[in-house]
Each structure stands twice: as C-alpha cells, then as structure tokens.
Amino acid sequence: MKRHRPVIGLALGSGSARGWAHIGVIRTLESEGIVPDIVCGTSIGSLVGAVYAAGELDAFERWVGELSWQDMVGMVDLKMDGGLIKGGKLFKLLSAQFAQRDIEQLGKPFACVATDLTGGREIWLREGSVLDAVRASIAVPGLFSPSFQNGRMLVDGGLVNPVPVSLCRAMGADIVIAVDLNWDLIGYRHRAPSETTAVAEQKPAGVVDNILSSLRSSFKMTSEPVDDPEHAMPSMLAVMATSINIMQVRITQSRLAGEPADVLIRPRLSHIGAMDFHRGEQAIAEGTRSARHALPGIREILPGT
Secondary structure, X not given: OXXXXXXXXXXXXXXXXXXXXXXXXXXXXXXXXXXXXXXXXXXXXXXXXXHHHOOOHHHHHHHHHHOOHHHHHHOOOXXXXXXXXXXXXXXXXXXXXXXXXXXXXXOOOEEEEEEEOOOOOEEEEOOOEHHHHHHHHOOOOEEEOOEEEOOEEEEEHHHOOOOOHHHHHHOOOOEEEEEOOOOOOOOOOOOOOOHHXXXXXXXXXXXXXXXXXXXXXXXXXXXXXXXXXXXXXXXXXXXXHHHHHHHHHHHHHHHHHHOOOXXXXXXXXXXXXXXXXXXXXXXXXXXXXXXXXXXXXXHHHOOOO
C-alpha cells in the first residue's frame, strides 16, 4: 500500500519586529525541499504567513530589506483611543503592495489567530479578507487599535496562542514545525548597540525627526539617563512591551507543553526590540541560522528531506 507524504504545517509565532526572522526560516526550509502544506500565524507571524501563502514572499522580503526608521514613522498615524497607532497608513501600504485577496484564494491553506477583547476567547480566522484577518491578529494591545469585525472587537492573537500549533493540527497537519520568537526575552535587560541607538543620539533637525526621536525614546529600556543603570526607570512603552513579552513567554510554555510541535525552531532575537522593523536583515539571518540548526531533527521525522 502506497504511503502518502505527511501533511506539513508551519506555525509562525508572534514577536513584533522579530517576526522578520520567519522569512529566513521559510527560505531555509524550502531550500532543503521542506515545503509546508498549511501555514498558520499569530500576530507578525500572520502577516509573514499570509504573504508566503499568497506567493508574494520575494517582493515582501525586498520591502522588509529596504525599511528604515523614517519609513516606519511615515506609516504611523498616532491616536489615543484604543491604541497609540491607528494603523490605517500601514495597512493601506500593505494593501497596495499585496493585492487584496480572500483567504480562500491563497495558494496554500492559511489561518491566523486573534483574541476577542470582550470575551477573551481565541478566534481562528480562516476565511474572508486576508488583510482584515492580519489586521486583527497583529493588533497589539495599547499599541495598535483593535479591529472590529462581525460584531467582535479583536486584538493580537498572541494574548491567547502565541505559537499556533493547535490551529495547524486542526487544519489537518500531521507534522507541525513551529517558530517561537520570544523564548529568550525574559531577563534580557540591556539591548545590544544598534543603528537605532546610534541614530537616536543625533540631534533632531525637524518635526519628523522629533517624532522619530520621541518614538525611539519611548521604546528604549530607560526613560532618562541615570547614574545607576541597575535602578533605571524604564519608559512607559518599555514596561508595556516587557510585560507583554513575559505574558507571551509564559503562555507559550503552557500551550506548547499541552500541544507540542514536532519541531520547534527558536531564533535568538532578544537583541532586537519590538519596534526594530528596520533590522530585517539581522532578523532574517538569525531565522536562517536557527532553521539550519533544526534541520537534523526535521529530517528524522521527514525521511527523504
């Protein structure tokens, strides 16, 4: 009796700017002949997963590689009700770059996770507008405005299922390869030197530069210079981001204990901040490294790859 190849599911986890590492993971798997049949994502994982399922990863990777801090500020429309960032400019750009499609029209089965803000329930988005689904999945509380869809107020899926292994299983995956971007964040206090901090030290020259400097300062680990770094007071957004990190790490540990992936890929990304979207090259490189490290384990469960 002929044996059929097992159905491979790829579960792409949450992690804000660290999510560009998913691109490196996908590229490495495909280069080794490991092509996922099902793609599921949470938060930034839903964005990369949707683009991959749509067959638009090449164009998306070029776009990520060209992102600068100035580009990110240009996509920010600040507001104070529901979240600091409305996100309209960002999603208009994504809609223009990646043609509007329904999930059912993508080249691979795709779904993503959001959270019902009213009831706290995990919501699986498996049909309808790709852009609407991704918008709901990446709506980080306090940062992006919630997404109102079908009578529900939806926010980031990372609140309930940061690495959506269970969703892959439900969609028919026999083997699940999962990517956890946040496993090494707890206890990481001092960020590595980067272009962000180097540019932030320059004197602002205009309105846009002042906004840019303000955003950078908000996401730095300390709100002002202090003589004793050990007792430095973190900024408001740093406290919020770190708190969400702690929550997602603990939830991920609990979910993976009960719903383990067959292969778990864990890039080392603690040196990349939540809003360091301009550091795509570094994140992709680390995704590539971690995926290569996982290849022997993948080949054990997928002979012939």
